[in-house]
Amino acid sequence: MTPTTTTRAEALDVLCALVGRDDAQFHDGQFEAIDALVDGRRRALVVQRTGWGKSAVYFVATMLLRRRGAGPTVLVSPLLALMRDQIAAAARAGVRAVKIDSTNAHEWGEVIAQLDRDEVDVLLVSPERLNNPAFRDGQLPQIVARMGLLVVDEAHCISDWGHDFRPDYRRLRELIARMPAGVPVLATTATANSRVVADVAEQLDAGSGEGDAGVLTIRGPLGRASLRLGVLRLPGAAQRLAWLISHLGDLPGSGIIYTLTVAAANDTARLLRERGYDVRAYTGQTDPDEREQAEAALTQNRVKALVATSALGMGFDKPDLGFVIHLGAPSSPVSYYQQVGRAGRATESADVLLLPGAEDRDIWHYFATASMPDRERAERVLGALADAGAPLSTPALEAIVDIRRTPLELLLKVLDVDGAVARVTGGWVSTGQPWAYDEDRYRRIAAERVAEQQHMLDYEETGQCRMEFLQRSLDDESASPCGRCDNCAGAWFPAQIAAEAADEAAAALDRVGVPIESRRQWPTGADRLGVPVRGRIAADEQASEGRALARLTDLGWGGMLRETFATGAGDGPLPPALLSASVRVLADWRWDERPLAVVAMPSRSRPQLVGSLARGIAEIGRLPFLGSLDLVDGGPSGQPGGNSAFRVSNVWGRFSAAGLDVPHGPVLLVDDRVESGWTLTVAARELRLAGASSVLPFVLALRG
Structure with missing residues (x-):
């Protein structure tokens, strides 16, 4: 032998x-x-x-x-x-x-x-x-x-x-x-x-x-004989949700419904639960213990589906997963193959259906270059570490270089792998090794990402076998027609939508109002940037919980908001539909005491939009419009973005309520959008110091 x-x-x-x-x-x-x-x-x-x-x-x-x-x-x-x-x-x-x-x-x-x-x-x-x-x-x-x-x-x-x-x-x-x-x-x-x-x-x-x-x-060959692939194009997000409401119960066994954003996962799960389906949301923001419980519930067929972002992907193993539905397409056929591969691993058949959306490309662009280091930011990090002479923790470095925590951590990992920085006990240090930004490499990777997005669009439109298309995207030489997908054997899925489901989906997408949590602590490192604050924000200087019309990533009003804030969209009066929706948010807001006046944030990029929103709310609510906060010394400086300490430093002392007749009561503070919340926090502090008993922030858009 x-x-x-x-x-x-x-x-x-x-x-x-x-x-x-x-x-x-x-x-x-x-x-x-x-x-x-x-x-x-x-x-x-x-x-x-x-x-x-x-x-x-x-x-x-x-x-x-x-x-x-x-x-x-x-x-x-x-x-x-x-x-x-x-x-x-x-x-x-x-x-x-x-x-x-x-x-x-x-x-x-x-x-x-x-x-x-x-x-x-x-x-x-x-x-x-x-x-x-x-x-x-x-x-x-x-x-x-x-x-x-x-x-x-x-x-x-x-x-x-x-x-x-x-x-x-x-x-x-x-x-x-x-x-x-x-x-x-x-x-x-x-x-x-x-x-x-x-x-x-x-x-x-x-x-x-x-x-x-x-x-x-x-x-080996990558074809999956058990998967029955299909693509169903529907006019909009309401119709896609209505299709799910109408047909989720008809899908075999239990499965996964993928969405492109956290907001979409949470909203879709809530809507389906309201319709009686036993589903749970699963995203990168879900608590780890809750994730484990959700995985177990799906594995044991105690839920019909998990409504998930890509956080539920590699590593989840349920051999008898009966279906995978996508509300919106991933940005490449390779990503799509990886996600649908969760289904049908130990069954003869599993259903895989893609419901693409017109907003998919906007969302792809939104997340496009997260892993790409930026030359100017990288040089800032390297300079700060070289000057420090001792290890710097990530929070300490964040306060120096004006980069938010998540992108900073990713950039440090890239620089570490490239040998320019090293992680040691106590934080990060510069290795002193020369580092050059590989612009050609990152340009080629970015171009490849764009090509992958086009391949995904081609998958949606192709008339050839869909499994064969995915296999060829992975350079599988054994690719051949599967005989099962909608292009090979005809549509296997119903296209009709129950009328009551369409009404319920439309109503769900028309929901407005997202809470804006108020800041309670000043960011670490702000005092090192000349801002005389640290620790907890004094109770009589805090903003109250606010409201946004919707998130930019929402399936419903997010679409109109993305158009409003798109690059190159310009400034102009608020569209009547957005004002009407804003009034609905205010009508549903269960505040302890009704505002006595409306104040607008000063805006250099969209003064017409913010001004018309604030005046419109004041007129409909029969409240006095006090005008805008004054800008001091030219107003906030620097570029948008950055970490919390730099954001506070950028706006500290730049707003004044001295020219406003601020009442000794609640004030509604109006702006166009909020990302970190620090601009509203500092502005609310000025209004509180000027006599307002509380400040209620309201904005159109909340970052997803």
Whole structure:
């Protein structure tokens, strides 16, 4: 019996234990990957469709390597949902798997002790953990020295050409280059075209020697015979919601309804619940415990659907998921394939329907370049760290460079991977290494994103097989007509909408009024910028809770607001429909005491819009219009955006209520839109100091 034959028999025994079936057999390519890792000690990239069994490859390989005396497998996984599912799957096969991530810090000591006692077969870590100073400098070197196998799951995240690029993943190239000779590496993904495959393979080859066999790529067909794809074009958001109300109950089993924005997920879930459907919202803003509960409810078929953003994607594993519906299209066929791949993994049929919207392109543009570093911002960060001479925490750096926390953290990760900065105990430091903005690279990536968006539009319009279109988008040479989609076999979904459903959806979208939470604390670092405040905002200087007509990302009024605030839209009187809707918001506002007067924010970009809104409200409400706050020393300076400390510094002392006859009672403060809320906070403080007992902010648009 040859070594490979022996390995195959042994591997098959482990597979049977893993899946709980004595008749289990390997899929095409599975054993080839296992053999390459176990007997060949090679680096392998596996590109296979969702549900093919990539996790079986690394669990089986782990057990065989452990039996041969190898150390534990390190599995880098991007999502907590994936880690939970992977640990549960491993336990069924007797694989001892543990994790280290932000949710189980209380368990880290025991996990390290288990590793020291060689009681761990698989250690799961998030890519972000690889650059945590304590873990990177304290535990990781010992783990790497003993590691028997490195697994990079969802490996398309390594590549900035991938649809879900994450800067932390690019550190894996450095980790691979430091590993001892002969330690195999496995990278897996279901969503990679040829460009991404080549990029990932190049990074997997880091640190390999001349005699190494190079990266083995095992790529299988990506067609999903169980999926029945379709596209249904409807006139607007109301009709799409009405279709869901009419037909959600007819869809098989339980599933996922994807939306493009958090607001759309929350609004859609609320509407469907009101219609009697058992659904839950699931977004990046959902509490982690609530996310876990929602995933369990869907897995156990206790809900009809989760209404989710892309936060529910990689790693969620429900083999019998019956359907995936999209209210609005993702920005590329690759992203779309990844999301619909959640369905039909262990069933003969699952329904996949796209309901595209006219607003999709606006939303794509809204989120377009979030991962792209800006040259001027990067140079500001590098200069601040170089001048500091000591580590700076992210909040401290934020107060210096005028970049909001989320984009600052992303920029620091990119600069860290590029070697220009380093994360150390106490914060961030400059490495002193030269850094140049790779304008050509980022221009090419941006152009690729635009091309992907056009490909998604082409998918919506194509008359050819939809599965074949998606496969070709992933450079799958085996692409061929599926015979099941709406283009191959005719529309399988009803197009009609119940009249009462259309009325209810229209009414839901016509809802107005979004609370604006008032600020209670001054931002950290504002006092370093010359603003004489810190800590809690005095109670007699605070604004009250305000109201916005709608969010810019809302399905209903968001469309008209996006047009109103679009680049190049210009200034002008408020459209009557927006004034009427604003009055409805005020009529529903349950304030403790009715305002005694209306004050407008001074606006240099839209004075006609803000002025006509404030005067219109005052006239309809029969309230005195006091005019606008005065601008002091030319008004706010600098560009919009930035972090909280700089936003406060930008507007501090720039408004005056001295010229207004402010009553000793509630005042309605009117503006066009709000992003951070600091402009309204500072303006409300001036009105409170001038005698107003409370200030009620009202704006047209709230950032999504």
